[in-house]
Amino acid sequence: MDIQKLFPSLLVETPRVILDKIIEHNAVENQKNKAVVSLHLSSGVYLEGTPIKINTENNILVIISGEEICYVQMTQIDCIRIINFTRFVDILTDDTYFEVKDELVPTPLELKRKQRKIEEYLKSTFGVTLVNTALEEVKDSKIEKFQMQQFFSSLMQSLKNIGGYKDGKEALEVVNVLTISSTINKLNVKKNSEGNLELEVNFKEKFEADFNKQLENKLEDSL
Numbered sequence: 001m002d003i004q005k006l007f008p009s010l011l012v013e014t015p016r017v018i019l020d021k022i023i024e025h026n027a028v029e030n031q032k033n034k035a036v037v038s039l040h041l042s043s044g045v046y047l048e049g050t051p052i053k054i055n056t057e058n059n060i061l062v063i064i065s066g067e068e069i070c071y072v073q074m075t076q077i078d079c080i081r082i083i084n085f086t087r088f089v090d091i092l093t094d095d096t097y098f099e100v101k102d103e104l105v106p107t108p109l110e111l112k113r114k115q116r117k118i119e120e121y122l123k124s125t126f127g128v129t130l131v132n133t134a135l136e137e138v139k140d141s142k143i144e145k146f147q148m149q150q151f152f153s154s155l156m157q158s159l160k161n162i163g164g165y166k167d168g169k170e171a172l173e174v175v176n177v178l179t180i181s182s183t184i185n186k187l188n189v190k191k192n193s194e195g196n197l198e199l200e201v202n203f204k205e206k207f208e209a210d211f212n213k214q215l216e217n218k219l220e221d222s223l
Contacts, residue, residue: 006089009097015080019061021091022082023051035088037063039072040079047072048083096205100146108139114152121156125163126172134182134203144182144203150211151201158216162223171223187211189218197222 011018022035039047049065059074082088089097106114115132122128138144162168175197183200190198197219208214 003086006086006093006097009093011092011094015077016074018080018082018092019051019054019074022088023054025088025091026050026052033087035091036083038081038083039063039077040081041072041076042078043076098143098206100142102142105142105146106149108145111135111138111145111148111152114149118152118156118159121159122178126169126175128172128175129177130180131177132180134180134201137182138203141204147201147203147207150207151203151215154212154215155199157212158219161216162220168220168223175223187214187218189215189222191222 019037022037025031026034034050036048036050041047047063047065047070049063049068049070051061051063053062054060054074055062061072061074061077063070063072082092085092112135115130115135119130122130135148138148159172163172174195175191176194177196178199179196180199180201182204183202184204185200185202187202188200192198199219
């Protein structure tokens with residue numbers, strides 16, 4: 001893992017927020033990769049173990065280590081150290097950071113071919129012209145090229161689903177242009193004053209698990 005690339009995505013939160021995320025992670029049934037932390041208390045005591053529960057009423061943290069269990073007053077925690085933190089990047093970045101193996105990264109030519117298929121489908125089925133200003137912008141980033149490839153698959157499936165029923169097909173047929181652009185914000189789809197669709201996608205951050213459904217819903221809502 002390239003630690004330097006990870007830094008911009010790291011959360012900067014209080015020990016309590018981080019502990020809540022760790023406990024949620026550790027609580028997953030059959031979780032084999034439980035996070036272990038080292039706590040530095042205001043009394044000067046160090047504790048190490050696996051956080052498993054916080055009582056929100058009295059602010060007590062429960063951690064276990066082997067055959068030992070400790071009950072810690074949250075207000076006494078000055079510092080939390082996460083052991084082998086690179087194993088828990090999803091926790092510490094809100095699942096926004098990820099790495100892509102080289103063999104999964106599409107070439108610029110592969111992306112252009114995938115885009116051409118969507119262009120042909122849109123034009124022949126609905127009479128819509130596709131304009132993608134983001135394609136050139138992602139060419140130097142492995143993650144963004146991978147995300148673009150995933151996006152193309154999601155977009156094609158969404159268009160086929162919407163165009164598969166009468167109202168959806170008719171709504172797409174009145175659109176002249178579908179424009180795709182990159183953004184640093186969340187996924188957004190809107191219809192402009194000319195009745196054309198503008199689709200903004202953040203290719204830098206990992207798509208959420210329900211990205212496909214989000215995309216289809218937002219396209220439908222904009223039509």
